Amino acid sequence: MAILYDWYENPGESDDSEEKGLHPRIFLNGKVGTDKLCRMIHGRSSLSVGDVKNAFEMLAQICGEELREGREVHIEGxxxxxxxxxxxxxxxxxTKNKSSKMELKTIGFRPDARLRGELRGAKVSRSKYARHSESLSAVEIDRRLKEYFANHDVMLRYDFQEVCCMTRTTANRHLRRLLEEGKLKNIGKRMQPIYVAAAGYYGVSCDVLRR
Structure with a gap:
C-alpha cells in the first residue's frame, strides 16, 4: 500500500496573498503495536513471542537508564x-540559578542510514478522501445543503461531512450552529441525531411541517 497524503495550506502566510502555498502531509495507515511487532519478529526468527516482548521491555529500560545519564543511544539499523x-x-x-530554569523537553530521534534505506522506492498516493476541512463560508454551506436536500429527506452527520468535506469536529460545530439558527431540525435522538431541513430553508416550503 502506498503512503497516503493530502495538501494543506502553509500556516503563517498572509491572507492578502493571491494564492497560499501548500505542503504535503501524510495520513498514517494505522498503527503497529508491540504485540504485532513481537508476532512478526517471532515469525521471522527462532525467538518466541515472549522472548521478543521481554527483549523490548529490557531495551526500553536500559535505553531510559542511559538517556538519564546524558548519553546518546544508537540502535544499529x-x-x-x-x-x-x-x-x-x-x-x-x-540569570541566577540557571539549572533550575530547565527541564527535559523530549527524546530526539535520528534515523539510521539503514532505516532510511528501507524507505527508498516507497510509493506515495494522494488520499481519495479529505481528512481536513475546506474553508467554506456560511453561504457556500447553505448552497451545498440546498443541493443535498433537493434529493434527500434526511441527513446524518456523516452525510454533512461528505457534502462539505469537513472533519467530524468541524462538521459538529457547523451543525450546532445550523440548529441554533433554525435552519436544521433534529428529529432523532440527542446522541443519534437525524437532521432535516427546517421549513423555509433549503428548498423546503414554509407550509411544510416537520415532526
Whole structure:
C-alpha cells in the first residue's frame, strides 16, 4: 500500500496573498503495536513471542537508564536517541540559578542510514478522501445543503461531512450552529441525531411541517 497524503495550506502566510502555498502531509495507515511487532519478529526468527516482548521491555529500560545519564543511544539499523532540554523561562547570562530554569523537553530521534534505506522506492498516493476541512463560508454551506436536500429527506452527520468535506469536529460545530439558527431540525435522538431541513430553508416550503 502506498503512503497516503493530502495538501494543506502553509500556516503563517498572509491572507492578502493571491494564492497560499501548500505542503504535503501524510495520513498514517494505522498503527503497529508491540504485540504485532513481537508476532512478526517471532515469525521471522527462532525467538518466541515472549522472548521478543521481554527483549523490548529490557531495551526500553536500559535505553531510559542511559538517556538519564546524558548519553546518546544508537540502535544499529534503527537510529539514534538523545535527550533534549528546554528552558522553562527566559534565561540570560545574568540569570541566577540557571539549572533550575530547565527541564527535559523530549527524546530526539535520528534515523539510521539503514532505516532510511528501507524507505527508498516507497510509493506515495494522494488520499481519495479529505481528512481536513475546506474553508467554506456560511453561504457556500447553505448552497451545498440546498443541493443535498433537493434529493434527500434526511441527513446524518456523516452525510454533512461528505457534502462539505469537513472533519467530524468541524462538521459538529457547523451543525450546532445550523440548529441554533433554525435552519436544521433534529428529529432523532440527542446522541443519534437525524437532521432535516427546517421549513423555509433549503428548498423546503414554509407550509411544510416537520415532526
Amino acid at each position: 534503527l537510529g539514534y536517541f538523545a535527550p533534549i532540554l528546554r528552558s522553562t523561562q527566559k534565561v540570560t547570562r545574568s
